[in-house]
Amino acid sequence: MQVISSSFAFEHNLCETMPCLERCTNQKELKQIHARMLKSGLMQDSYAMKKFLSFCISSSTSSYAQNVFDAFDRPDTFLWNLMIRGFSSSHEPERSILLYHRMLCCSAPHNEYTFPFLLKACSNLSAFEETKQIHAQITKFGYGNDVYAVNSLINSYAVTGNFKLAHLLFERIPKPDAVSWNSVIKGYTKAGKMDIALTLFRKMPEKKNAVSWTTMISGYVQAGMNKEALQLFHEMQNSDVEPDNVSLANALSACAQLGALEQGKWIHSYVNKRRIRIDSVLCCVLIDMYAKCGEMEEALGVFKNMKKKSVQVWTALISGYAYHGLGREAIGKFMEMQKMGVKPNVITFTAALTACSYAGLVEEGKSLFYSMERDYNLKPTIEHYGCMVDLLGRAGLLDEAKCIIQKMPLKPNTVIWGALLKACQIHKNIELGEEIGEILIKMDPNHGGRYVHKAKIHAMGKKWDKAAETRRLMKEKGVAKVPGCSTISLEGTTHEFLAGDRSHVEIERIQYKWRTVRKKLEEHGYVPELEDMLLLVDDEEREAIVHQHSEKLAITYGLIKTKPGTTLRIMKNLRVCKDCHRVTKLISKIYKRDIIMRDRTRFHHFRDGKCSCGDYW
Incomplete structure (x- = not known):
């Protein structure tokens, strides 16, 4: 009893x-x-x-866990493995390796679970030398044929970039299982070697599981190959493999980058129909997808439906408002999250400061920046200083922006100097622009944009010899300018246009339509703005090129392929130029179309001849 x-x-x-x-x-x-x-x-x-x-360990009290563990006289193998496993997934994976060293010194016995956790720590640290040493231990203790240890070794070697060793181990396995295949494929995807990864993926002899598909899809997204990611996601569904939260999140990220709203909505509908739990990560990518596809109301709807809102969820919404130039709304949410007891982190501050920059909220931005250390004990990073330089530069406070760069405790990078150079172009400060142009070319001599911007600054000051010299230097070094590229998604297909591109199957029809559009523009007083093309001396040549900009081709194709009144959604890889911005405003008025354009940094909502940015971008 x-x-x-x-x-x-x-x-x-x-x-x-x-x-x-x-x-x-x-x-x-x-x-x-x-x-x-x-x-x-x-x-x-x-x-x-x-x-x-x-x-x-998981709740950031790992030192307490270590103290409790250290109190044991003779921890058994289970406890050693538990600690090694816990630290391998923490923000301090190196402590797993230190624990293993202690384990060896204490002559504590190993088992088959010890090495996979250790190798996970090595993978997270990209620690090649430690991986080799653990490989020797695996062989020494007789686990050389253990499938879990070998699979972990394959993954660790692949992640550290040692593909020959990873592949050699893989080929020595008599009957590699799905984990073996996934491990070697994952290594190649992490290195961006997607062609090799895809070849191995297609060679898998057994039925591919969700991890196999997700590894490939996430690899494509990380490599910026978003169209390929979505194609594989659809293939995954046709193969009757249920996508998990990770594959869904990656597919939504691909939709966000492509501006593929309809596909993003379909995935959201799939999540709801299957009653898949929307966790913090899935909620963030849904908000991001809707925001980057120009649908802030939908993004807000996802946010409101999330019961437990983490700091990441709040930050995703604030970032969305920032993209759209809705600075007041972003600051409002920043304040609201704190009233709800959620503390902002450094990424939240980046989002809020970006919102201030895009909306011209100078005083609000300054207040936020200086409150970071004073009120939140957060040290500003290079991103926060970049936001401040951009904020002040856009507002014309160039001396103040330069002063921040000179006084900042971190070494300024090309992003910070580039923000100030762009401000010099906007506000026509030739002297300071030339000075910064020199700095940027020294820092980043292989970036074509640096030479182009410096040449533009010289041209603005009518220093034609210096402008030509900069162009010549660019040509000598074999540096090319990134071509303008715009995409439009229609009926689930993404159409891509490059500046001056004639590769589209319907290019003749597009060119014919553009001539009609151009005639209507001229009837409404349109004259091409050629300020951004100061280096091309021949006016006719300048005008011909400006009419072939990628966003003009994409918008024209949208006018051909959609019914009157349909909203057009355009994605552009570079900042929209003055001429294309003006043309898009006019088209929105003449053709009574809403046009939502996302350029390299932000959104522009064109309606009835006006843009949401208020011509401040």
Whole structure:
């Protein structure tokens, strides 16, 4: 009877303590739970110990977990593995390797679970030398044929860029399983070698699982091959493999980058129909997708439906408002999140400062920037200084922007100098622009844009010899300017146009339509703005080129292929030029179309001859 009573008491303590652990929010509460576990004897139970130590490591109280672990005289293999595993997935994976060194010094026995966790830490650290040493240990202790250890080795070698070793190990496996295939494929995708990864993926002899498909899809997204990512996602569905949250998140990211709203909506509908739980990550990518496709109301709807809003979810919405130049709304959400008890992080501040920059909210931006350290104990990063330089530069406060660069504790990068150079072009400060142009070319001699902007600054000052010299230097170094590229998604297909491109199958029809559009523009007083093309001396040549800009081709194709009144959505890889901005405003008025254009940095909503940016971009 006494035994039954003790067992019941133990079970009762276990059932009461575990929920307390899940609700724990600070170290004081953690210590109280620890004391209760010691008093009730739960610290002797392996399940309770696993839960306690795992919680400590995952909740950023890893030092406390280490202290508890160090209190054991002779930790068993289970506890060593638990700690190594916990740290391998933490923000301090190197502690897994240090623990293993201690494990060796203590002559603690290994088992088949020790090495996969260690190698995961090596993968997260891209630690090639440590991977080789652990490989030697695997062989020494007789785990050379263990499929889990070998698969982890393949992944670690691949992630560290040692594909020959990864492939050699893979080929030595008599019957590689799905994990073996996925490990070697993942390594190639992480290195951006998508052609090799796809070849291996197609060669897989057995049915591909969700991990196989997700590895490829995420690899394409990371490589910027978003069209390929979506094509593979559709292929995955046709193969009757259920996409998981990771593959759905990657597919939505691809939609966001392509501006493929209809496909993004379809995936959202699929999530709802399948009753897939929308976690914080999926919520963020849904908000991002709708925002980057120009649908802020839909993005706000996803945000409102999320019951537990993490700082990442709030930040995604604030970023969305920033893209659209809705600075006041972004600041409003920044304030609201704090009232709800959610503290902003450094990424939230980047989003809020970007919103201030795009909306010209100088005082609000300054206030936010200087509050970071004072009120939130957050040190400004290079991104925050970049936002401030952009904010002040756009507003014409060039001296103040330069002063921030000179006083910042970090070395300014090309993004910061580039923001100030762009401001010099906007406000025609030739002297400062020339000075910054020199700095940028020295810092980034292989970037074509640096030479183009410097040449433009010289041309604005009518220093034609210097402009020609900069162009000549660019040609000598073999540096090319990134061509303008615009896309439009119609009926699930993304159409891509390059500046002056004639490769589209319907180019003759597009050119004919553009001539009609151009005639109507001229009837409304349109004269081409050639200021951004100062270096081309021949006016006729300048005008011919400006009429072949990629966004003009994409908009014209949209006018051909859609019914009157249909909203056109254009994505552009570069900043929209003055002429295309003016043309798009006029087209929105003449053809009574809403045109939503996303350029390299922000959105422009054109309606009835006006743009949401107020010509401030």
